[in-house]
Amino acid sequence: MLTSSDVQILDERDPLSCFHDKFELPAGVVYLDGNSLGPLVRGVAERVRGLVEDEWGKRLVRGWMDCGWIDLPRIVGDKIGRLIGAAPGTVVAADTTSVNLYKLLSASLALRPERRVILSDFGNFPNDLYIIQGLIAQTGGAYELKLVDREDVSASLDENVAALVLTEVDYRTGYRYNMRELTDKAHAMGALALWDLCHSAGAFPVDLDNADVDLAVGCGYKYLSGGPGAPAYLYVARRLQDSIKPVISGWMGHEQPFAFDLDYRPANGILRNVAGTPHVLGLAALDTALDVLLEADLAQVQEKSLQLGDLFMNLVEDQLGNFGFIPVTPREWAIRGSQVSFRHPQGYAIMKALIAEGVIGDFRAPDVMRFGFTPLCTRYQDVWRAVTILKSIMEREAWRDPSYSRRDKVT
Ligand SMILES: *Cc1c(COP(=O)(O)O)cnc(C)c1O
DSSP states (O other): OOOHHHHHHHHHTOTTGGGGGGEEOOTTOEEOOTTTSOOEETTHHHHHHHIIIIIIIIIGGGHHHHTOGGGHHHHHHHHHHHHTTOOTTSEEEOSOHHHHHHHHHHHHHHHSTTOOEEEEETTSOHHHHHHHHHHHHHTTSOSEEEEEOGGGHHHHOOTTEEEEEEESBOTTTOBBOOHHHHHHHHHHTTOEEEEEOTTTTTTSOOOTTTTTOOEEEEOSSSTTOOOTTOOOEEEEOGGGGGGOOOSSOOGGGBSOGGGOOSSOOBOSGGGGGOOSOOOHHHHHHHHHHHHHHHHSOHHHHHHHHHHHHHHHHHHHHHHSTTTTOEEOSOSSGGGBOSEEEEEOTTHHHHHHHHHHTTEEOEEETTTEEEEEOOTTTOOHHHHHHHHHHHHHHHHHTGGGOGGGGSOOSOO
């Protein structure tokens, strides 16, 4: 059995331990929900304050040029590109993941006009399925959304599929797809591959260009720590950029936004996928947060994330064997993201009790307790503390407090 001093040694040997102090966390909190809202990075508050008081306050409209606001979508996009194996000029930061998915999926359907199937899996984040459903409704039902079990995705790729739309890491279980293999298979069948990287970027290396991915989207507020409602991003492989016809053909994606031509002409390259005016406040926060992630070696980040997950699963197995937690996250490193999850019939109330005692994870219906690791910030001792408190809650049956069963608007 592991002891708390074994865990202390893991922290002492951790090559990423110096990053812990680059985050601001309230004292006494064990934060295991960076996969839902990344923790606050030091320096972000100052950047945003400076932007508001000095740039907006003093430069006013001149800030667009003087302070480089207008270039933030591209600058932040290129920074994100370095985390996801995307060359400069293939990523832009804009809008939300939902809107970006809508934009890129519309464009990809136009690139495969003779095909009528959008393929995804039952485990995909429901939001992504809603976006696909809305788009299909807009076409008057001209397309079919085909949902299959994850084991059947590869075999379901056939010559009717226009686009394969998957989230690389399952938001509930933490299962991770083989992006390269499925992208190759999609291409072999003539389909485009569109990946959602919400639970990937910033947690482990992603290699979009090398995997020959066509299109990708992801959000800025999870592992990228851009703050609540941070701008999202989208990726278009260089080879496809000139064939994309933006469906939200706004002026910021125009070749010359300030020529005020009556006709839309798309900008060259990735910028045509920007619809309207950039969210400067959000982009500035994300821009500063990314600088910390970019200092780290993502292979080390991934290794630590998987070690943290192993530690969590081992401790639950050792210490909470009799309390009915069913692990749903794969043990194998090759197919795991940066979280561990357990099913438990009382999962909601147990998670509420944990949060009340300072261990913040989250809950996903119907019965999944989710613990995410932000490896630059999470320490091995945090995992130890989380499991110790979880054990105490189970022994005391603290979760039986009726206030813990009341469902909140956000879980
Ligand atoms: C978090 C998440 C989103 C979020 O989309 P928003 O438009 O930012 O609300 C989308 N897809 C997946 C897979 C996610 O995990």
